[in-house]
Amino acid sequence: MDERRDELIEAALQLFSTRSPEDVSIDDVAAKAGASRALVYHYFGGKNELYIAALGSAAKHLSVLLEPPTEGKPLERLRISLKRYFDFVESHAAGYTALLRGGPADRSGEAGEIVDGIRRLLLDRILHSLDVDVPPPILRITLRCWMATVETAGLDWLENRDVSRPDLERLLVDQLVVIMQISGRHDPGTGALFDRLAHEEMSH
Template sequence: MACGVGYCAPVTPGEPAGNPRPARRRLSVDRRREELIAAALELFGARDAEDVSIDDVASAAGASRALVYHYFGGKQELYVAALRSAAERLESRLRPQEGGTPLEELASGLGHYFDFVEEHAAGFAALLRGGPANRAGEVGEIVDGVRRRLFHLVLRQLNADEPSPVLRATLRSWIASVETAGLDWLEHRDVERGTLERVLVDQMVALLGVAAAHDPGVRLLLEQLEGEPAAREPAAR
């Protein structure tokens, strides 16, 4: 038996006693699972899911292939678990903000969204990588769930009730722009984050302006927003 600082390891026959093997880390079930998911998100965020193998995830996490199968059963189950983890973290940021004008609350919510984008880049990229064409079944439900939460949050922040078809299409178009802007920012990071957030808020106002020409209810909503003192500040300050 060869002993080091804090551990003892058996000596393999023929192995010098002065070079003990490092002891395997003992992690709780939850902690090991989190490590595997974190490794999977890094890989799924950088590459298409079909190009990531269980061996890739095991290697990145410093675990065995058998352990990944033990926790998740297979690559699809791991993929779904990783995306669900990212979605839950993002949804936890999408909380209603109180105390400001509608556009101030919208800007605050967008800031929390981009906090997640910046702090969990791999998770955000994995969640949205590939586009709607590749979103089916359980994976599609996870992504759509995040979009629905953001949609209802925006409705609340704009003080809108049941959206008309025009308003619904407008808000969904804006959410798609936010997602695309987030992915673009992660790829290039050549615009200051605060500037990008202000651009997206101004885009919302511009989209509502177009929709107002086709829907009296949106026109009333826009008039209420533009009546706020801070609603039309310039995007670049």
């Protein structure tokens, strides 16, 4: 009956995409999935477990979406990944905001671990796609900060929507290029990586 469980999670995610977790009840999820309240309790025991399961499912979905493109030049791969990230942000709007707004401060321990896990996974993915095993500190910091920039831009976009998504995505790509370049002036390893990527970008 795992299929039934998946349907309940899917119903919960759809509700969390437009309402914050505290505004979604077990009854809402049951009604949305055409299931009984008892069935939801049977699978999840309670609302918090359902929330954590839904969050884990969304995190898995994001990690699949963000499997690094293997084709194309560096900036094209970056553009594709960023577009996929914002597709995710847009389709999980309320949940994304509820989870990240106020920084990690509103998250319970488990939810925080899922978010931190995704961040670590994405950082590892980025480093892997750059052929970097152990990043120099400046590179690690620069990439972590840029990821925080993307999260913050995602929250701001959902809140204000006064910049178009394509414009925002272009801004974030441009920002990464210039911060990688300036970080390269603070650290030779990061500088060599920037030069290699720039060279790859220019070649045909």
